[in-house]
Amino acid sequence: MSYTAWVFTIGTELVQGRVVNTNAAYIGRRLTLLGFNVIGVITLVDDVETVSRxxxxxxIHERPRVVVTTGGLGPTYDDRTLEAVAKALSRRLVLNEEAFKTVKEKYDKKGLPLTPERVKMAYLPEGAEPIPNPVGTAPGSWIEHGNTIIVSLPGVPSEMMSMWEGWVEPRLKSIGPRLHIAEITIKIVGVPEASLAPFIEKAVKKFARVYIKSHPKGEELGKPVVELYIMASDESSEKAISIAEDVAKFIVDSLHPYPASVERLETRVS
Amino acid sequence: MSYTAWVFTIGTELVQGRVVNTNAAYIGRRLTLLGFNVIGVITLVDDVETVSRxxxxxxIHERPRVVVTTGGLGPTYDDRTLEAVAKALSRRLVLNEEAFKTVKEKYDKKGLPLTPERVKMAYLPEGAEPIPNPVGTAPGSWIEHGNTIIVSLPGVPSEMMSMWEGWVEPRLKSIGPRLHIAEITIKIVGVPEASLAPFIEKAVKKFARVYIKSHPKGEELGKPVVELYIMASDESSEKAISIAEDVAKFIVDSLHPYPASVERLETRVS
Known part of the structure; x- marks a missing residue:
């Protein structure tokens, strides 16, 4: 089974750049550390047609194991992500009894009336399981559709993160790829990125299940500084870190013709 | 003519969430203030097939006026965005003489050899115009394809922003929608978002060319705080701001049954 993942972050404020998309980074990072292979993040305006398309x-075309959506679960006219999810899955949007109960309880406790905008938050695609929201009011939605799990969470970061950590991540972990991720970051001063490029390419070809990325941090033509990120994954955490260390050694060894200074910035295994 | 725009931010580090996508926010905001209607931001791993698809x-399906890509223009094995652009446009990737001259000059000046990895940065899709890079080495690419302009910029933020401000934005301005954008942000304390929702919906229906978004900042059930963003666009800046003021007044007036406190956070016209 291929453990690929896609993320949809819904919100006109995101595409218009008024809000920096920290939710995408949070979810991408958490999925990666769970061993999922995140392929893309699609950020769209609050428009049912566009989102469902x-x-x-x-x-249909990517057949991902997991799709996570954030945003568009609230009470306003443009909070229509679950309508788009239902449409994309050819399911109906129905009042979910469990979701309705939790929404009603929250407002009852405060003596606030159950307006149509509040009831709206309890409508989920048919067959969805509501995800409790301990911080806000709108519940999330968990749907298993064929071989894909579609998780929908609110866009308010505190609500999204609390639901991710308390509910979504433990579930994904139990069905996930059960891979350990080793990460090494090295700072290389004195070698331009273009000179490093052939060694990186060689390492990528030589080692399996390894991802390497160079990030230029200085000036290619002045004082070149490159941060090199190495990621290896394996069922065993010992094996993962030993592969990552081999890659790091291979690249550092290949730098000997250059007046390079090398510093280890981070070593991490999940 | 419809002035829609899409943004592609290319980089595995972005989808994996190791880097927060500030480029997407920068470009989305700049395009919006130029009057373009940004519909989506697609962030993808460094993979030619996926990006070109x-x-x-x-x-084909969105027929946007502008597509901006960032990332994947550098010298490493995974910097292949222009290959993906060429493929998507059914064009060849060719050594661009002007781009080659500027890349060569930069390395000559430093006495650095012109390795294949460095020459690679001068390959652009056939018919592209190179965009000078005053900060780094990889030139950008400007392509007019049918009714769409495809702008490709590096992913290093300082390079991308300097090329945007010095070269891309003046060009887009001259061909752009020539709209002025008025923005008003109001902080409303004491009214839950779900109670505001019907007034917002009414305002959206009543006023043309207006975008309204509510951002819950407090707790819906405790102390509700909502930041309300109002955007209006018009060929005249006076008209744009007067529409935005009308919308703000319409919503503030409708709050009279609530114990609301209202504060103007920002008023801005571009």
């Missing part, structure tokens, strides 16, 4: 396209 | 899909 791209969701449906990804579901 | 989604680019081609957006070009």
């Amino acid at each position: 791209y969701l449906s396209n990804v579901l | 989604y680019l081609s899909n957006v070009l």
Whole structure:
């Protein structure tokens, strides 16, 4: 089974750049550390047609194991992500009894009336399981559709993160690829990125299940500084870190013709 | 003519969440303030097939006026965005003489050899115009393809921003929608978002060319705080701001049954 993942972050404020998309980074990072192979993040305006079209396209053509959506679960006119999810899956949007109960309880406790905008938050695609929201009011949605799990969470970061950590991540872990991720970051001063490039390419070809990325941090033509990120994955955490160390050694050894200074910035295994 | 725009941010480090996508926010904001209607931001791993597939899909199905890509223009094995652009446009990737001259000059000046990895940065899709890079070495690419302009910039933020401000934005301005954008942000304390929702919906229906978004900042059930963003666009800046003021007044007036406190956070016209 291929453990690929896609993320949809919904919100006109995101595409218009008024809000920096920290949710995408958070989810991408957490999925990666769980061993999922994140392929893409699609950020769209609050428009049911557009969101359902791209969701449906990804579901059909990419057949991902997991799709996570954030945003568009609230009470306003443009919070219509679950309508788009339902449409993409050809399911109906129905009042979910469990979701309704939790939404009602929250407002009852505060003596606030259950307006149509509040009831709206309890409508989920048919067959969805509500994800409790301990911070806010809108529940999330967990749907298993064929071989794909579609998780929908609110866009408010504190709500999204609390639901991710308390509910979504433990579930994904139990069905996930059960891979350990080793990461090494090295700072290389004095070698331009273009001179490093052939060694990186050699290492990528030589080692399996390894990802290497160079990030230029200085000036290619002045004082070149490159941060080199190495990631290896394996069922065993010992094996993962030993592969990552081999890659790091291979690249550092190949630098000997250069007046390079090398510093280890980070070593991490999940 | 419809002035829609899409942004592609290319980089495995972005989808994996090791780097927060500030480039997407920068470009989305700049395009919006130029009057373009940004519909989506697609962030993808460094993979030619995936990038060209989604680019081609957006070009064919969305017919945007502008597509901006960032990332993947450098010298390493995974910097292959222009290959993906060429593929999506069914063009060849060719050594661009002007781009080659500027890349060669930069390395000559430093006495550095012109390795294949460095020459690679001068390969652009056939018919592209190189965009000078005053900060780094990789030139950008400007392509007019049918009714769409495809702009490709490096992913290093300082390079991308300097090329955007010095070269891309003046060009887009001259061909752009020539709209002025008025923005008003109001902080409303004491009214839950779900109670505001019907007034926002009414305002959206009542006023043309207006975008309104509510951002819950407090707790819906405790102390509700909502930041309300109002955007209006018009050929005249006076008209744009007067529409935005009308919308703000319409919503503030409708709050009279609530114990609301209202504060103007920002008023801005571009």
